[in-house]
Structure formats: C-alpha cells, structure tokens
Amino acid sequence: HRHVEELEDYLGDVLLELPQWRRTMALKIRQLDTDTISLAIEPLLAELRDKYQAVDDVIAYLSDIKNNLEITIVDCLMPGSSLEAQANSSKKLVLIEQYAPNILVDHKQESGAPVVYEPHPIYQNLFGRIEYANDQGTLVTSYRRICAGSLHQANGGYLILDAEKLLTYPFVWDGLKRALQSGCIEIESPYSELGVNTITLKPEVIPLNVKVILVGSRDIYYLLEELDNEFNEMFKILADFDNYIPLNRESIQQFALLMMKQAADSGARPLTRAAIEGLIEHSCRLSENQHQLSARINDTLEIIGEANLYCRQAQADVIDRAHIEQALAAREYRNGRISQDILEEMLDGTILIDTEGEAIGKINGLTVLEIGGSCFGSPARITTTVYPGSRGIVDIEREAELGQAIHSKGVMILTGYLGHFYAQQFPLAISASIAIEQSYNLIDGDSAALGELCCLISALTRIPIKQSFAITGSINQYGEVQAIGGVNEKIEGFFRLCKARGLNGQHAVIIPSANKRNLMLKQEVIDAVADGLFSVYTVSRVDEALELLTGEIAGEADSDGNYPEMSINFKAISRLKEISEMASEDDKEESAL
Template sequence: MTKLAIPSKLTAQALMPDTQMLASQRPDKLESRPLVGQQRAVTALKQSLQIPGRYAHAYISTVAGVRTTDFLKAVIGQCEFQPQYVDWLYLANPDSAHRPVCVQVPAGNAGTVVEELVALLGATADERTQRQQAMIQAHQSDSLTNYLTRLGNLTFADLPGDELANVIVAHESTQPYYLCDRVTEASLFGSIRLQSVQGTISSNLHLIEPGALLRANGGILVIDAEELLRQEGLWRRLKHVLKTSEFHWPQPGDGSIAAYYEPQPIPVRLKVLLLGDRDIYAQLRELDRDFDNLFPYLADIAGHYSITQQPIADYFHYLYYVWQEANVLPLTDAAYAELLVFAARITDYQHELSLDSIALMQLLREANSLALAAKLERIDADQIQQSLLQSRHRSGYIAELSRRAILEEQVYIATSGSAVGQVNGLTVISAGGTEFGEPSRITATVHYGDGDIIDIERKSELSGNIHTKGVMILTAYIANLFARNEPMSLSATIVFEQSYHEVDGDSASMAELCCLLSALADIPLQQGLASTGAVDQFGRVQAIGAVNEKIEGYFEVCKARGLTGQQGVIIPTANLSQLNLSRDIARAVEANEFQIYAVGHVSEALELLSQTPEQEVFDRIRDRLHQLHRQEGQPSFWQRLTKRD
C-alpha cells in the first residue's frame, strides 16, 4: 500500500511575524519622518516642482489612511521650489466702467498701492508727477506703470463708475500650497456677483471674488480630482487655463439674469497637483488626450512598507511621527511589538508594515485612553491588545449572528467525522460594512452521464464570473486525468449548500475539486478539515485573499464546539507570507489542538482530507469508469429480449 505523503503542520511561530525581534531594532534616538516609504512618490513630485512650464503638473495617487497634507508639507519643505506670489488688484478703467484693469504688485503691497493711488488722485498737479514716480520706483510693476500712464491727470471724478479698486489677492504671509478640496466653480475659479440698483442689474469691482486658482497663482494649487470631475465643465475650464496660462472671467449671471462685465484676464503661472485614487488617474489617461501632456508626473503614494527591501529602523521614525501626531503617552517595548503586529495585519503580509497613519493613530489614542484610565505612565501591550479586542467586538455583531446559526445547526456545518462528497470550504462574507470568514458546506453527487460537471450556483444564476471560471478549470483538470482517451460516463453536480447569495471568486476551487474526486471515488473526506485555495488546470494550488479572516472564522466555530485536535485548515503554500493570526490560534496550534497545513498541489490536500494515497483515489475512479464502459458495451435487457425473439 502506498504511503501517505502528508504535508507537515505549520508551527505556531509561522503564524505571525516575529515582532519581538523587529521591536528590538528600534533606534535609541527617533525623529519624525512622515515620508518614510514614500521615496518613489517624493522623487516624482520633486521632479514636477523643479521643472517650470505649463506641461509639468503632477497627479498624486493617494491611498486611504495616509495624511496627504503632511506628505505635501514635508515634500515641499525638502525641495527647492520657490513660489513667486504677487498681489493682484482690479482698478477702475479710465475708458470703461465695465472693463476693469488687472494690475500686479509685489506680494504684500496691494493695500499700500490702493492708499497711494487714492492720494494720487487727490493730489495737486504739482505733486502728481512726484507721487507717480515714487509709486513706480517703490513697487516695480510694469502693469502698475502702464496704469499710471493711462491715468494721466485724471481725478477720481473723471473715472467711470463709483469704485476705484478691489484687492483680489493679497499675500500678507505666504503658505506652501493652497488646497481646494471642496471644489465648486466659485471655490476654484471665483465669481462675479450681480447687484440690483433701482431695478438695474449690474456688477462692480467689489463684487469680484477670487477662487483658489488665483490665490495660488505663482505657487502650488492642490485640487481634489474626484470633486473636480463631479462638477460638469470644471475640468475642461481648468485645462484651458493651464494650456493658455491665462484666466478669463465668465460673464456674471445665468441664463435668465445677466449683465455685461468683463474684467481684464489675469496671467496664470502656477503648479497644479491633482489628488485622487488610481481609478480616476486611469480614467483621465484613457478618456482625455490632453491629460498626459499636462500631468506627466505620477506621484504614487505607498500604503505599505516592505521590511525586506528597506531597513526596519526607518519605520520606527515613521511611528515616531504617528506617535507625535496622536499626542499620546510613551510606548513600552512590548507595546511597540504589539503595534507592529497590527501594522502587519492590515497589510495582509508578514514582511510589510502599514503606512495607514490614521488607523495607527486611532489605535494609539484608544490604547492611550485605557492607559490613562488605569493611571499608567506608558502604554503597554495589554492596552494595545485590549483596544484591538474592543474594535473586533464593535464590528463583530453580524459575524456572531452568522456563527450562532452554525452552532445552533440552522446552518449545517460538520466539524467532525467523515462523509463522501462533502467538504468544508472557507469563505469571506461581506455584509453590513464588515467582512468576516466562515465555513461553507460544499457537496457533490455523481450520476451516469457524459462527463459534465453541473454547477448548481451557475444554473440558479447565483454564480459570479470568477467562480464560474474556477469550476471550468477544475472540470478541465478532471477531464485531463480521466477523459484523455475516452469519454467519461459519469457526470456530477456541485453546490454550496444553504447559500442564498451570489458566490464569486475561485478560492473554493481546491475544496470543490476534492469534493468532486471524493464523490467520483466514493471515498469519504475528513469533516474536521476545512480548505481554501484556487487551482489551475494542472492541480497547482494558487494564492487566495483574506486567508487570516477565513482561518479565524473556522477556528471560532471549532473553538465554540470544542477543539479536538482533529480540526484544522488547509491553505495554499503561497499564502504563508500573509499569515498573521490571533494568539488564540497560535496557542491552539502549539498545544496540537488545531492544525494548519500548507499545500502546493491539490493531491496533497486530497490525501489530507481522504487519508488515502492519491494514486489509490485515482485508481478507484478509473476502475469505476471502466466498469461503466464495459456495461455500456453489453446489450440492455430489452435488446437481449428482442434478439431472442
């Protein structure tokens, strides 16, 4: 008899990253570094800021949890970008009340210019020339010089209209960038309002209001891309400004009420940074032929920090930045180790740590409140663990209801014994804004036929495209084994029992395949073992998602029923680097009360589940098929009866 090739069980140490070792590498002296892990994005953004011109803007691909404002401040602080802010004024046009003149003066001088202009218009003829020359020398502005020349000897009474000036933009103090995150036409481009005076609709200098684009003129303007694209026409108008380097005011009013008022266009020279996710970036590149020309630089912000490619010490400088922003008590060494467990868990990789600043701050602040309540001077591992338990408890109500249905046997899931054509698959349920893992019973039956595998989920229109593809792949695997030279005389049906919602994904393919082989060979499978994994046409087991949630969901069911040592899960070897399981599971594995196996081929999973060598299973299937073929060659009872007559 062939000996079973059972894969070895995973040890408790393989189930989570060694954060104690990582925490021991924390530097003695730490400094705040929000840009740790963002070198790719920093390089791209610096290149955009260093290159002048209208065709060197940048798109910043953001990820959830990274504080973009901190990122921008840090990058702009590092590069040599020098904003060239100036103050902008609209002054009364000596020739037309409806076409005010645009004038620029050095930053911070706008208020002084208006005061000097008022004094100039009220000065005597002898003082006028002297005042004009003083203004020209003090402010060094060609547009102001031209305006003073046009004024000549005019007085305020000679100017059309009843207003002299409106300071559109005044830079009393500079800032690194201007952010427009609530994008409307008025907030981005500004507006010209209307007024009604004795029944006459008109506009005037004081009704001109700038938007973020004019305030940022000469510097950096950061715009929320999603908000920008939601407003019809704004993206097209922004492109026009960037391509022409000139801002034109639209006519004030709407279709029913309008007035002629046309301020002089304002020259625009600024750097635009769009903030948005990857999907928006892809759509803009695909649908707008001008996008790549205007925004050639992609600053791709990372959400993960790889400790295999970058030093772990740098990550502690990032954590120091998070700790400062969270404004909490100091952490003990054990707390740092526990924080690293959380940082690895939300990345789904043992060797990557999260750069989700907000999630880390939330955890630290909750742990800080527990430490303060206990009158501690430092946050310890216990407070981190308790905070995580509270978080899981808050979001675990739906998972508990689902688990209760299994424990009360409203949903039948066997966790002991054996059965033919039945196996526990591991699934992830998304409901009510939460995701959790739970087992799902998969069954298969066989009958005389032409080798088809009938997917009941697909027949009932409850199968997603990826799941349908997975069933086709395992059908091809079976056909490659048993129908190379002659057709199979057995057909099978397979279904997720008590599943009343759409089933999608191919992560149950390995479980479905083992279930089908069990039914074809009439060999029972161990019900205490659940499995997950995708397979290809040659039986290789491939990685799946949410491996931790799936294992923990099944473990909770087994734990509630009582751990026997015969229960466990089978996962793909490719998912080993993603394991970051709870300490309860690690303790159960160490005590040999729960088993976790990693397999690279479906044959390994089949032998684990059936406790039968793979070759023996296949031989039984072939013998059964050959017997059916021999029966097909024999005449039926009615054929024999007719021949006898």
C-alpha cells in the first residue's frame, strides 16, 4: 500500500502540470497554424497590396482580411472544425460570403463619365437597398446583399430621371433633394423617418458628385418652380425644347436621313423620295404649319412600320407614298369610330346640320373634338334670336354652365363690336340669345365668335345665310378676324359631311386669313377644291365674311359714319335704332306711371 500511495502522490504532482502543458501545446499549435497560414496567404496578399498600394481603403481591407483569415481557417477549415464534414464547395461558399468584396459599381477608367437613365425611379432603385434571404424561416442578410442604386451608378457622371415618375413615388423627391444638398448617399429604409426601422445593416455614407437631369413637361417645371422653394437653387439650368422645327433645306435633309435610318434599323424596306415627302407632309400636319416640322418625331417614325406592312402585302421592293397614305388612312379608321358615328347621325337627321338652302339666324360653325388619342373636326349649328329689350346678348352655353371662360369672353366681345360699329349715335339696347345647338358637353375657345356674330347680324337684319357655308374664326371688338387652332380638322369635318351628301360646287368653308399657313389638308380636299367642287375662303374682317355668307354688300361707312342704303350694316343700324327707340318709349311710359 505504501508504494501505491507514493505512486498516487507522484502522479498527482505530475498531473497538476498537465493543463498547463495542454495550454502551452495549444498555443504552440495555434502559432504554428498561424505561421503556416501566413506563409500560404502572404504571397497572394502581397501581390494585391502591390497592385492597389495607391488605394488606402483597399490596403486597410486586405490587412483586416489577413488578421481575420487566420482565425477563420483554424475555426472552419482545419481538422476538427465545425465545417470539416462539409464539401469543399460549401466551405468555399462560406469564405466567399465572409470575405469576397461586394462591388457596388464598377466603372472602367477608359469609359468616361457614366450617363445613367433610371426608367423606374422608386426609392430602392435610386438610393440602393439591402436584400434578405430566408434561412429556416428567418430573414438574414450580410454586406454581400447590399445593392447599389442609380445614384451610385451615376456617381461622378450624369443621372437622367423622368420628373413625372419622380414625383409619383413616395419619399423619392425629398430623398433626392437631401442627397444632393448633403453631397452623400446613404442606404437606408425610406420608412425610417416614420419610426419603422427595417434595416439591420448600416452601410457607410458614400460621397456624391452627380449631375441630375430632369426630363418632363413645362407644366411640371412650372409646378415645381412655384411649390418648391429649393427647386431653382438645385436645378439652375433650364433647357426649354420647342415643339416645332423650322422647315428648311437642312432640316429636310436631316429628317430624310433619320427616316431612312429608322427604316434600315427596323428591318423595313427602303423609302422612296415620294414616301419621304409624304412623311414630311404628315409631320407638317402634326405641327399645323406649312413651314414647320413637328418635334414629335416618334409619331412619324411609327408610320414607317405600318407602311412597311402594306408594302410587304403588296410584294413591293420599296415603301412608296401610297403605302404611307395607306398607313395613315388605317390609323384614322382605327381611331375614327366616334367621328363616324357623329357623321351618320348628321346624315340620318338626328343631328340637324343643313348643307343646302338659306336660313335666318342659323349658321354652321366648326368645332374640334379631342377624345383620347383621337382628334377630329365636326360642324355644329349656331342659332341666334333677337327681340326688343335691353337684356343684352345671352350666352345660353354659359347660362347652362357648359360654356367655359374663353368661349364666354368671345360672346362678350360681340357687344363691343355692335356698340363700336352700330351704336355711336344712340344707346345700344338689344336682347338676343346665342346657342350652339345639340351640344351637351363643355365648350371652350373663341373660334365660334365670328360665326356667332354673323348669325346675330342675320337674325337682327332678317337677311338669310347660305347653309352651304361653314365658318370659324375669332374676332376682336374692331371686327378684325383672328387665327384659330385645328383649322385642318375643322375643314375636313365639314368636307366629310358635304361629300357624303354630294358635293355640288356650292359648299365652302370660311377661315381667318392668318390661318393660311396652317393649311395642311388631305389630298381628297385639295382635289375637290381643284375640281371646283369645294371652296376654302379666307377673311380678315367681319364684313368680308358677311358678304360671302349672304351674297349682299356689307357697306363701308362714309366720313359721317353713314352706311349705303340697303347694305347689311345699314340694315343692322336701322334695326338697332328701332329697338332702341322702342326701349326709350317703354322707359317713358314707365316713368309716367
């Protein structure tokens, strides 16, 4: 027993030092592993340090990787580690997730300043986001799931945004202003300002140096300028593009080259000279000017694709003018359901429009209707009644709350015209009502003022107006006829009705002289005018329109302000004077009572 006790005492003394031995051994093994790992990775890191020695952030990043790799390799890749039983691909994935850099943006040095267009500028697409992965029902993330936004991609260059879309999405406009003012990009949740924090990582703030270009309509620019005090400070340069391009030799050449390039790029067949001429005419029609091309080039380019279809159906080698006209006619047919319905209602008498004979206090006005993408002209009957009294000229559309401000202004001008030309020697006393018949929608614009005045004078003088005429034009108080819009659509709208009923050479349209440069009529109208079946008259004064509509002389005032007897103006003055005297007698009788 004594020997056993001695052995136990000896072993006890020896084993007391065993934990220390184990610690010493573990430290030496770890040091050995560290030295081995350093020897293995140092050549790789040295090569990277030499390559990026001018970039301090990369050098610091490589140093941190080296220090952490020594721990990771021992813990995960050495025998006995937690990942020892897993495949090499799994081990490699762990290292990639932990150490591979997350390249948000990569710009090659020779590529120049970046120019980025963001078609969908929601907050995450603009400022970046942090993505998450589902791991056994738990959302996890890492720095590898930090995604760049358009501001990161355009940093150091230019970012192009659609202003209307930018204002549509929440938080984007305020976030963009904040980034531009602070000069940095911060990836954060847009809901953090509302107290809802959904971000588990906090990426570093990135310095921002970018030029933002907003593209949008004039309305949006003026709206931002008025409602946002910081807008002009941040966006100081305005580029206001015109809607039209002057028609000259250079612009025609560039337009033709663009059309031919579009045909080649889209796989369409070549365009002939006549086809290009047809496209130029269509562009001038869109601009409503003989001397200007429309800047809406895409509207013209789309015609080429449709014309190419008709060209292939005809098995032609080139796209000719006939194919362009087919494409335009097909487009008008697709969009023309409403205009065709209105025309049929006029032909069957549902909508009352006369194109023959004469009538007192009735005239054919011309209107333009815009419904969706369809724009077409249509005649509308204007009627006027005149009776004794001093109520003035009543605009029935305004009283019914269908007439808008500009239309009401045009009617009010009629009183000024009557007073200036007819009531210089006696007070103007008249009661009259003006209406655009069978109109059940809102009416705006003053293009009916000339027709309303001629109709009013017809009712006043009892002189009939030719119903084969239609008229459009704005006027001022001195009887000068002013330009209007949509002149081509208005003429063609009346022409369609006359053609459907049969052209007889008496049908005509009266327009302002100032609109002659806006005439870009369809070929069928031009041919009808050339054959004497249809006419287009231009006038610069009200008297010219009255003579055309009535076939009588309007008459010019002499030095004493008197008009020739039996002239239209003489009859108008006589009738107004008669009404004024009747009103004066009524006033005297009321005073006597």
